[in-house]
Amino acid sequence: MTTLFDTMTGSVTQLINPGQDTFSLYVCGPTVQDRPHLGHGRIVATYDLLRRHLRQQGLQVNLVMNVTDVDDKIITRAAQESTSAEAIASRYEAIWWETMDELGVERPDSTPHATDWVQAMIIKIQLMIDAQAAYVIEDGVYLRIASVPHYGLLTKQAFDQLQPGNRVEVNQAKESPLDFALWKRVDVSELGFDSPWGYGRPGWHTECVTMSIELLGPTFDLHGGGMDLIFPHHENELAQAQVLKTPFARHWAHVGFVEMNGEKMSKSIGNTFDLTEAIRLFGGRAVRLAYLRAYYRSPLEMSESTLNDALASLNRIDNFLDRGPYGRPEAGAVAAFTRAIDNDLDTPTAFSVLFDHVREGNTLYDLRQFDSAADKAATVHAMLDWIGLAPTTERLSIPPEISEAVEARQQAKQNRDYATADALRAVIEAAGFAIFDTKDGTELRKDRRLVIDRPSNEASSPEN
């Protein structure tokens, strides 16, 4: 039943065929040249959601996310820092995966590195040359767009209307400005590889088409990435697949941009928000919630304010879960939640459902209907678990001395000895608990004061 918007058809389509029990997914991963920013996290979190959602419906999902570890920018950076490209790539790849761990993103099943697949790329390039679809000129090998049967399927654009060179100078040696490099020759002093067309490096589009086909086969279920990959990257992958007579991806999906002040977050504008910093300030779960509460295809505004807002929402959920034990999840409610996700990953509606149950559960606690409240808690927990947002810490456990302090404080309160009561509160809060007096007694929660309210030098250890 899962549906997803397919960039190719421009409509929401059935993602799974009847009887299908496996799902192969290729997501364009990072060029490991710098630290990830909030835009990168959204892509990874979105496909992590899709993967979990499909798997929990019984599908065996195979997720491949490539790592581009050879690239001009990596080399430039290495030169700037007087180190090797390999050192830059391995440093930022390590940061990438550690950061994704903190977002609650499961590692992909495969993470092919471009440098390990150069021979396979060379074979593909040779096939394209043999098919008269690619040509060799002075500085490399280019794909001849004119020989692609259907160029522009993804972009949906009349290519005679494009303005080549709008932003980048066109190599005049190419037969057509739209032709793109499969192999770029470089000086032997630079990082590169031997090939029939001289020492050089593979083109990015060739890297992904090669690794996806090699690892997932000539046809696979879904190819994904950010909106900005539609053109040229995915269009050009598809062009090569056509030339290679490979069916390639059955569906294409693209995630909307993260924006800041209404503008796409990108390095060239310089308005990036470092993902690791966001996680440090607000916690990985709050950042993940910030992503998932929006619809994945819409642009998403991200700032300290919106992240703080996300953390406040998360605290609302966690405070509720702290109020008591888990009972039995309400299957119908959980189904309503997952049904929303089934509908083109409609997480906003799913969260609307989730928060309804948080509110109902809180009301049940206030009414002292603890069994029903526990079932609500289990329901909400099951929803969170479905999307990878369940609390990662253990249930609230209260040490005996804190329980005693709570008891003593209750006594002091009854005696109207508020000085003692407040002193005991200080002890309890120092242990990391927050106190809430209700009609029926004192409840303890985890201290979840919003970190943004603290001076930034004290905000170094967000929860979880």
Add this chain to the structure above:
RNA sequence: GGCGGUGUGGCCGAGUGGUUAGGCAGAGGCCUGCAAAGCCUUGCACAGCGGUUCGAAUCCGCUCGCCGCCUCCA
């Protein structure tokens, strides 16, 4: 110039031809010694102008604004 997207209440952010999206923040109330929690109530929201309709924020037209892509980008 071409193509695509978008404009929702203080903010984030869904949705849809007619019943409250949801969250955050704000206001009032309940509870309360206090308290960062919880519950209840509350906000002439749907860019503008026309049109279709019994009824439009939701459909159509026009106008305006913003954003993205047109070989760095997630």
